[in-house]
Amino acid sequence: MATESVEWARAFGLIDSGHPVHRLRRADAAGLAGRACPDGPVDGLRLLTDLISWLFVMDDACDEDGLGADPARLASAIGGLLDVLDRCGEPDSPPADDAGPLGAALHDLCRRTRAQGRPELLLRFVSQVREYLLALLWEAGNRERRRVPDVAEYVQLRRHIGGVRPCLTLTDLASAQPPGPAQRADPALVALDLLAVDLVCWCNDLFSYGKESRADPDAHNLVTVIAHDSGTDEAAALRAAADRFNQGLAAYLDAEKALLASGDDRLRHALATRRNWVRATYDWSLVAARYA
Template structure:
């Protein structure tokens, strides 16, 4: 699938860069995951190490200070660990089992990094304890507006997982427009971008953040990250039994195209969105606002970083 993706996708025309502190962040994140119980077995630890969250974070934040890079690395590690838990024991296909897990995690998110009752952390288990640690650190490192954005986006992510689980339980395959909308949340790109904004010191202002061009640029960046992931991961998902939660699978289901043509159509969507992003970004940057420039830089890094990380990611083997 890497061969197809590398040939079918337009390579994002942004510099490929990696944070000099990525190796140290990888070591630290591995210890963090082990200490908090996210990697309870050697297999768990090996799988998280192969996912190489620090490489993705380091490409998304090539200039970040170590503490910002470590925070983003740990968030991505947490997302991988929770995703693996949802896949490995069927949690992600059973909304009745997933719902109480999500409810406890939402209780932790609602604290927005404040102290948590011991009983809540005990009931939430290692996933909840690690999520609380992330919230505590986001509160310490980020401006209030970014902290609140992060909490809201985590809520959207967790609730979107219930949509995905309900689809799986009912063997329901979403149409393309529905899939695109919900994939923006199940992919957890929004909270990842928020931590990247913090690392880039892009403190959002409601005036320009609500500008339709800035909002559209943000949507395009999120879609590009998600669709790049879908195309690179398609083969692994197909081997595991595709359930329709992939752009190519959604296209095939809606249009009746065979696998090869559906993959090509998904790649064309990525390429069209990248071209739209490249046309729109100069308009967004025309005002010369340095905050907007940092906001756009974070999105460029994520688009390019996802592409480069995906070319190497053992997670999709």
């Protein structure tokens, strides 16, 4: 699966050779997808792996290759990607040439999601990727101004920048029993989704802080914003971020227990998916070379 996804990225021109290929291989998108969706069918797991690879390439373009330091240039790129999303993977409506490799690959992800015959999940996926892209513009504006957001603002926008929501949607798509409309509209599951997304993002921040703080002292990271907001030193901010994660995990387990007590068997699959994502992020972060 790892080799196939790297070749998919190469085929669309997301990476060419040398360092970008090495960087994507080290990221181990397949390892993360496999942990998060261990029982999914091959085609569903492959789609999830390719999405994670696309998100890694997009994030690297913004964080390491300079795209995210120039809001005007990023806005132009995102405009093309939003046009791709508006097409919702329509096979007879390929993206314009100026959408570039990121646009061509994103269209392929939307097309394959559309082919699964679940229009409600396609529309949710498209909406969530759109939110991710627009949040990148917020991040770029902060970076240009050397602005560190406060904790509340950061926590809200981090839910979108993390790209976790579209990954959860494709994991649901690969499930034999995805949550139906009634389950999706349940406020208790909506609240648990937010907790799961926060936990994945905060776990990522804790593991990536060392690398990000070396590259950019004003990086968007939970540790950074806690230190800036509270005036504490790095060690205290790291402890506070870890405490926030642990408190969030306790709240998540309480919410999960309450939903399991409802006796809705269809919710069990949805809850297993979200639990898998939290644990997968932690286990993958321990071994992945992405944050070395």
